[in-house]
Amino acid sequence: MAAIARLALENGAGWADIAARIREWAAARGVALHGLVVLVPFAQQLGPARGAFAKQGGWQPRVETTRTMAASLGPAPRGGEGQLSFDAATDRLQAARLLRGQSWVPRDPLAFDDAVSAVVTTAHAVLKAAAAVEPAARADHWQHGRELIAPVAGVGAIERALARVALEWAAAASSPATDALFAWRPGAWVLVQSGGEDALARSVMVAMPDTVPCLLLDADAHVHETLAPSIVTARCEGFEHEAVCAAAQVLEHLRRGQLPVALVAQDRLLMRRVRALLERHGVGLQDETGWKLxxxxxxxxxxxxxxxxxxxxxxxxxxxxxxxxxxxxxxxxxxxxxxxxxxxxxxxxxxxxxxxxxxxxxxxxxxxxxxxxxxxxxxxxxxxxxxxxxxxxxxxxxxxxxxxxxxxxxxxxxxxxxxxxxxxxxxxxxxxxxxxxxxxxxxxxxxSFIPQAAPDASVVVTPLARLTLRPFAAVVFPGADDHHLGVDAGPHPLLNEAQAEALGVPTSRQRRQAEALAFAHAVSRAPVTFFHRHADGAEPLAPSPLLEQLGLRLASAGRKLEPWVDPRLTLRLAPTPVKMPAPSAAALLPARLSASACEALRACPYRFHALYLLRVREAEELDDEVEQRDYGNWLHDVLLKFHTQRGEPAPAEAEAARLLAIAQEEKVHKGLDDADFLPFEAGFIDLVPRYIAWLHERDAQGALFWQGEQEREIAPPEWEGIHLYGRIDRMDQVRGPALELIDYKTGSAAGLKDKLRQPLEDTQLAFYAALVQPETEHPIRASYLALGRKIESLPHPDVEDSASALVTGVGADLARIRRGAGLPALGEVPTCDFCDARGLCRRDHWSGA
Missing domain, CATH: 1.10.486 (PCRA; domain 4)
Known part of the structure; x- marks a missing residue:
């Protein structure tokens, strides 16, 4: 077993200093540089490290990571069928096959999918950790794992069994490619440690014979002793504000010539937005994190x-x-x-x-x-x-x-x-x-998808852990809130802390320590600017605990977190009050108006202008969820088909059965989902006997269904060429003789009663009466038919007079519009409460509103 010499690097030491220390150590022990291997923590450090040795001239050591070194020693062992491949798609399939034949695995699809994900995650973590164990000791390592994850009964039995499947799957994998490092005998090993211990590299050096000198250069030893000369923080209003501020700070560093800039990808969604803002300014980026494929x-x-x-x-x-x-x-x-x-x-x-x-x-x-x-x-x-x-x-x-x-x-x-x-x-x-x-x-x-770097990249998007020992001139750190930085790491899906630590899998505590150490490196050298938002939508956010601890460190050193100064230009604009709009639009009057258009004109002229003259209505969502409107359309079609096919009155049971059969046919025809439509269908089944009873009462009174869902269009002289049109739900011939217009309603009857107490305020029934007045000499009646828990007929008390008043009144309004009269936004409750044009008239921003 080799003895490992340990040297602590001064904080702020760069690769030139590290290369000089390694040369001195090698010379003191008579180790030829061309036979020496220098291991660095991650691939992004290879370029700076190799460049530092090249500048010093002479023989060069091999500068590698454990992965690149293993790859240079020969191809990785080929895995057999069903073995772990670290390919997510392949391994999920194999995990599903392993679990599908087990009787104790949950059958629920979602639970089964969670079990597959947990097994894959655990197997990957356990196998990665096992690679740091010397090959000769690995059999004992797996046996120790089996003892730790022995089967149990009762609570946690399924999780323990899943963990055992993951362990055995990992144990059956082919030897990792890095096993070649244990057999390699260079002239000497040097490990540069920054951001925490590299378990594999340390195990490799420990396994070397005494004839192979080993050195560990510790860049973590003094990292907590110094702080960057400039540490700035900004509290942002929200997601977009934080992204804009972070992009502005990056552009400011570039303007000052502070290159390269590290942009820490702590919040991946926020980082995509910052990246998009920088690309608009032609900034070349190298993204080392990417985003989900x-x-x-x-x-x-x-x-x-x-x-x-x-x-x-x-x-x-x-x-x-x-x-x-x-x-x-x-x-x-x-x-x-x-x-x-x-x-x-x-x-x-x-x-x-x-x-x-x-x-x-x-x-x-x-x-x-x-x-x-x-x-x-x-x-x-x-x-x-x-x-x-x-x-x-x-x-x-x-x-x-x-x-x-x-x-x-x-x-x-x-x-x-x-x-x-x-x-x-x-x-x-x-x-x-x-x-x-x-x-x-x-x-x-x-x-994950990692895009190709721009050839002139001046900004590097990198995770926090890869900031160490890299020559960044400045660090911009968005996402420094308590939801993205210093978050308490969740537990492993199948292993408790003791099991994870024994198997070499990073525990929650170790992950927190690693993040804190990486954070200490981030604030130890280059100027750094932190950004955090105080809320994410409706959810409040606080500064990260690591940022607050940094504030205490600065205070003990007689410093403080400096407030960020926005480098963007400030424009001062004079306030411009927003007044109630009243546009004129005589040239936009349409060729015809519907009942809803007339209702809009009477309720708020600006609503009429926006929705019916400018036609800026929002498109209806194609939501597959069945809503009240879908039920109403279906009910109209069902009742129309029932009444057009109905002959002489039949017994209530027969008519109810026929109505239910037609309802089922229409449900299939409209493609309504059985599960989503079930609440409405249950209500309709309850409605059917009441409706048949009401219908038989109508039969006894001499009422006769005449037409349904009929479109009508007329051109009143008062409207000077503009037509009114609409579709009438139902028209019955009643004793008198008279014609009764019926409008089906599936909502509350209370609102309809309130409307009919002031007949001139009801536009819909009056509008329908106006449509049929020219074609009949008989009196016209009109009523709403409320199809709720109780079937109620709500008659309009004087619909023909209301129809005449409606036509005359709307005709006068149209004449004023033709003469250039404005269409003001009245801004009255309750008209404004659910108005689709409220954002256009800016009712909420009027001066004094």
Whole structure:
């Protein structure tokens, strides 16, 4: 066993100092530099370290990491089938196969998926830790692990069993490539330690014979003794403000010539935003962290196709897929418009006969692709990958992915382009479409995409742990809040702290210590600027505990955290009060108006201007969740079909059965999901006997259903060429003779009663009466039919007079608009409470509002 000499480096020592110390140590022991191996913690330090030795001239030592050194000694042992590969996609499949045959594993899909993830995570951690154990002692190491994770009964039995599966899976893996280091005999070993102990490198040196000198240069020893000359902090208002401030500080360092700048990626989502802001200014970046592969466009295209192929896919998922692929977007827009117009929320509800232009053939072509996924209940993984490849090809997605860095990594991660690399395992794994989609999603989520560095990179995006011993001129550190820095590390999914420590897996305490040590390095040399926001949406955030501890260290040294000075230009603008808008728009008057347009004009002229003249209404969401509106549309169609098919009155039981049968047919026709529609369907089943009873009372009174869902359009002379149009739910012929207009309502009857107490305030029934006045000589009645817990008919007391007043009043309003009258935003409650145009009129920003 070799004795390891230890030398503590002064804080602030650079690679030139380290190279000089190593040369002195080697000369004192008669070690030739060309036979000496210098191990550094991570690959980003190789360049500066090798450059320092090159500047000194003469023979050069080998400067390596443990991984690069092992790779130079020969190829890694080839793993056998089913062994750990550290490929997320492959290992998740093997873990699922290991667990699927165990009776004690949870059958619930979500719980099973959690178990697979926990086993893979644990097996990877245990095998990485085992690589630091000398090969001769590794059998004892695995046996000790088996004793630690012996089976138990009762609470924790499943977790213990999963941990044992992970342990045995790791123990069966082929020898790691770094085992070659234990057999290598250089002239001497030198380990540069910064950011914590390297267990593997230390084990390698301990295993050397006494004839191989070993030196450990400790850059951590004095890191807590000095602080950077400038430590600045800023408290930001929110996510966007923090990103903008961090980008501004980076640009300021570049303006001053302080290169390179380290941008610490503590909050990955925030860092993507900072990166985007810097790229707008043409800043060259080298990103060492990247982001999840699942967030790239290529991954989104793959997942969009799989989600659209699901049996219960919504039309929204279909449109997501069509928009991400290279389909003709004009035809896609036609399909989307039809879905919004017709309320098609489910894919199976789309009626191709109602599509126009290129939309119908495009839908047919897309459905052929999706049907290849739905044609089989279960397939082998290799078959699913073949189908996925064909689906990507058919939508012209595959070719761009092959030329895109992220796309190429997606194909590599899923083994779409190289299925032979694991063809045996893929051919033996049977999956449903849902399981295959979940596997693809998890594989893309586990992988990271690191973009290529700009050739003139002046800013390096790096994690906190890789700041040490690198020649940064300045450090910009966003995300220094208590949710992203100094967070209490969570427990291991399957190992307790004692088990993890015994197996060499980093414990929560060790991870906290490593982060604190890396933080100490970050604030020990170059100027550093911290940014943290006080809230993340509605969730309050505090400064990181490490930042607060730094403040105490500074205070003990007679210093403080300096406040950040925003380097951006400050513009002072005179306040401009926002007044109530009252635009005039005579030229925008439409050719016809609906009842809702007239209601808007009467309630708030500006709402009429925004929604019906400018037509800036927000597009309806294609949400597959069944809502009250969907139920109302379905109910209208059910009642129309029932009444048009109804002949002579029949017994209540027969009529109720027929109404329920029609309801079921319409539910299937509209593609309403059984589970989502269940609450509404239950309410309708309860409504049916009450409705039939009410209908029979109407029959006894001599009322006769005449027409339903009828469109009407007239041109009142007072409106000077503008038409009014609408669709009337139902018209009955009643004794008198008279014509009764009925409007179905599924909401509360209380609001309707309040409205009818002031007949001239009710626009809807009066509007419908105005539509039919020219075609009948009989009196007109109108009522709301409340279809709730109690069926109530709520008649309008004088609908014909109200209709005449409505037509006259709206005609006068239209005449004023033609003469240039303004359309003011009245800003009255309750009209403003749920108005879609409130953001446009800026009601909340009016002066004095």
């Amino acid at each position: 699942s967030t790239t466009r290529a991954a989104a295209q793959v997942m969009a196709l799989l989600r659209a192929a699901a049996p219960q896919a919504s039309s929204d998922l279909l449109l997501d897929w069509l928009k991400t692929a290279a389909w003709p977007q004009a035809a896609v827009a036609q399909i989307e418009a039809a879905c919004r117009r017709e309320g098609w929320t489910q894919l199976r509800a789309i009626d191709a006969n109602l599509l126009r232009g290129r939309a119908a053939p495009l839908l047919a072509e897309a459905m052929l692709v999706l049907q290849t996924f739905a044609s089989a209940r279960r397939q082998t993984l290799s078959e699913w990958l073949r189908i996925l490849r064909e689906g990507l090809n058919s939508s012209a997605v595959l070719a761009p992915m092959l030329s895109d860095d992220a796309g190429a990594q997606v194909l590599q991660t899923l083994h779409i382009e190289e299925p032979t690399a694991w063809s045996a395992q893929a051919a033996q794994t049977s999956l449903s479409l849902a399981e295959f989609s979940a596997w693809v999603d998890a594989a893309l989520e586990d992988a």
